[in-house]
Amino acid sequence: MNYNVTVIPGDGIGPEIVREAQKVLDKIGEKFGHSFNYTEVLMGGASIDVHGVPLTDETLAVAKASDSVLLGAVGGDVGNSKWYDIAPELRPEAGLLAIRKGMGLFANIRPAYLYEELKDACPLKDEIIGDGFDMVVMRELTGGIYFGERKTEEVDGVMKATDILSYDENEIRRIAVKAFEIAMKRDKRVISVDKANVLDSSRLWRKVVAEVAKDYPEVQLSNMLVDNCAMQLVRDPKQFDVILTENMFGDILSDEASMVTGSIGMLSSASLGATKCGLYEPSHGSAPDIAGKDLANPIATILSAAMMLRYSFDLDQEADAVEAAVKKVLEDGYRTGDIMSQGMKQVGTIEMGSLIAERI
Ligand code: NAI
Numbered sequence: 001m002n003y004n005v006t007v008i009p010g011d012g013i014g015p016e017i018v019r020e021a022q023k024v025l026d027k028i029g030e031k032f033g034h035s036f037n038y039t040e041v042l043m044g045g046a047s048i049d050v051h052g053v054p055l056t057d058e059t060l061a062v063a064k065a066s067d068s069v070l071l072g073a074v075g076g077d078v079g080n081s082k083w084y085d086i087a088p089e090l091r092p093e094a095g096l097l098a099i100r101k102g103m104g105l106f107a108n109i110r111p112a113y114l115y116e117e118l119k120d121a122c123p124l125k126d127e128i129i130g131d132g133f134d135m136v137v138m139r140e141l142t143g144g145i146y147f148g149e150r151k152t153e154e155v156d157g158v159m160k161a162t163d164i165l166s167y168d169e170n171e172i173r174r175i176a177v178k179a180f181e182i183a184m185k186r187d188k189r190v191i192s193v194d195k196a197n198v199l200d201s202s203r204l205w206r207k208v209v210a211e212v213a214k215d216y217p218e219v220q221l222s223n224m225l226v227d228n229c230a231m232q233l234v235r236d237p238k239q240f241d242v243i244l245t246e247n248m249f250g251d252i253l254s255d256e257a258s259m260v261t262g263s264i265g266m267l268s269s270a271s272l273g274a275t276k277c278g279l280y281e282p283s284h285g286s287a288p289d290i291a292g293k294d295l296a297n298p299i300a301t302i303l304s305a306a307m308m309l310r311y312s313f314d315l316d317q318e319a320d321a322v323e324a325a326v327k328k329v330l331e332d333g334y335r336t337g338d339i340m341s342q343g344m345k346q347v348g349t350i351e352m353g354s355l356i357a358e359r360i
């Protein structure tokens, strides 16, 4: 098959890590008989330098017309960059929000996976972690309190600020469907996280999720209150397969879950909408401190490309092959600086990409 992939290298380490992900995709194409056609476009600071804005209409149109988007990261050195002191809507990060919104990407998937080889980086005890840790946080991305009405006002001489948390049933249903679809490809267990003992929006959430669950009889659904979930992630993270939750809870819980896995250089993500065309990017930023030095860990981006294979193209076998190659490289003792430990072999960005591609 032919797949058209929009590639957005972005800023800082973005171009270096995206190049390695493309190297791995090309190897997958060779082995499995696919061809990935790349259209490279500018976003973030790179786009500001050329077009004066972080995302042009044309770039958004290219992204929407393609089968999928692979993104590095955008942004400069906060405080010191030439893109810092400009209007908010013209800053690099505005491009990121605009493309997510423009593509209607309401579902953010963040896997938290601890490789056995990196167990030393996990802050939890061996008896809690056992042979590893593998879960996914499915976070609603375009609704809830981050997108609700807000205001700051003075009432009777007292300052008052308001943020409104609201969801309609359609917003809940579409993210729930995504979570169950993903659970079907995993261990078939969904834990929906809410605060239904207090919030009306959570009561509606719980009701709609239960309705959606009827269409997925193979998937086991349970509900958990968010405060309990925060505790359970540390007490017994292995009980989780897919966490389904609203925007703000997902923001907080996915950071908590990610901490269990060691380095930010290992964490992939996918943002999906109503179509198969998704946006795949590492969870980290543009790391200006190490840009251009062949120091960045490309694994988060390579694993994001694996998610693209799985979720946008339904190429499960190919995605498995990428994940297995990453695991093999770690088993063989290769590490970038961020995951380096004693007795291991330290390699740069380019070599890490090549080592993974070789193992496919
Ligand atoms: P960052 O994630 O870029 O870096 C944080 C720390 O982690 C740095 O010490 C960096 O060297 C290290 N790091 C990050 N990725 C790494 C990798 N692949 N391998 C090895 N080490 C890695 O976050 P920071 O410094 O807060 O932000 C830098 C810029 O990135 C800012 O302009 C920020 O706005 C932007 N940013 C962009 C995101 C995106 O494009 N999705 C997400 C987060 C931040």
Ligand code: MG
Pocket: 251, 252, 255
């Ligand atoms: Mg966050």
